[in-house]
Amino acid sequence: MLGFLILTLIVGFIFYEMYWKRRHLPPGPIPLPLAGNIISVSVLHPPGYDAFINWKKEFGPVFTYWMGPFPTVIIADYETIKETIIKDGEKYTDRFTTEATHQIRGGDFGILETSGDNWREMRRFTLHTLRDFGMGKNLMEEKVMSEVTSLMDRFTLLKETAPQWEFDVAVGSIINNLLFGYRYEEDKQAEFRELKNLLSDHMKNIATFSVGMAFTQPWTRIIPMFNGL
Structure with a gap:
């Protein structure tokens, strides 16, 4: 009798985790229990790009995937993003955060992982500041076109080059010139490479199974392989 009860509970748990909890959400891949x-x-x-591309092909431009116990609705279509997140951005003030994120950041800071009134104020301040810098105006277009011209000149002069690196430097130069007033010229490219490597390492480190579980399932931190991540 006890064995039958335990088996029933296990089957019920698996049914809930893999099917029942998804019933009111957009379609998506079947989640495994806990993970x-x-x-x-x-x-x-890893780090997940191919998974999202495959899910978009299978389920369409709006689908749900699960970060542990947390559902995440993905919008993977430009027009839908424009109609929802951009034109109706105020509805997205309640954003997903985790206890681990707050511990690492030392509080509810930044733009990407804040929520409610704090996120709304940060968004308003950021957009206002970027507009002062020229975003959406002719000045921004001039900065972009200037960088495009410089990029084309480099392609003309260099006999051998890595196109991806040159495009990365060009995009980085536009952003850095806007925020800090200088481009990544030859003497500054070591700085850009260091920043790019740090971001790349960051993405590789957080896009692992153990870190994902530690962030979404706090109880896993009592297990040695997750403790301290």
Whole structure:
């Protein structure tokens, strides 16, 4: 009798985790109990780009995947993003955050991972400041076109080059020139390479199964392999 009860509870738990909890959400990949779709993103298709591309092809431009126990609705279509997140951005003030994120940041800071009134104020301040810098105006277009001209000149002069690196430097130069007033000329490219490597390492480190579980399932931190991540 006890064995039958335990088996019933296990079957019920699996049914809830893999099917029942998804019933009111957009379609998406079946989540595993506890882990959700973290394995697909961090183990099978690290750091996750191919997983999202495959899910878009299978489920359409709006789908749900699970970060452990947390559902995440993905909008992977420009027009839909424009109609929802951009034109109706105020509805997205309640944003997903985790206890681990707050611990690492030392509080509810930044733009990407703040929520409510704090996020709304940060968004308003950021947009206002960027407009003062020229975003959406002719000045911004001039900065972009100036960088495009410089990029084309480099392609003309260099006999051998890595196109991806040159495009990365050009985009980085536009952003850095806007914020800090200088481009990544030859003597500054070591700085750009260091920043790019730090960002790349950051993405690789957080896009792992163990970190995903530690962020979404706090109880896993009592397990040695997750403790301290």
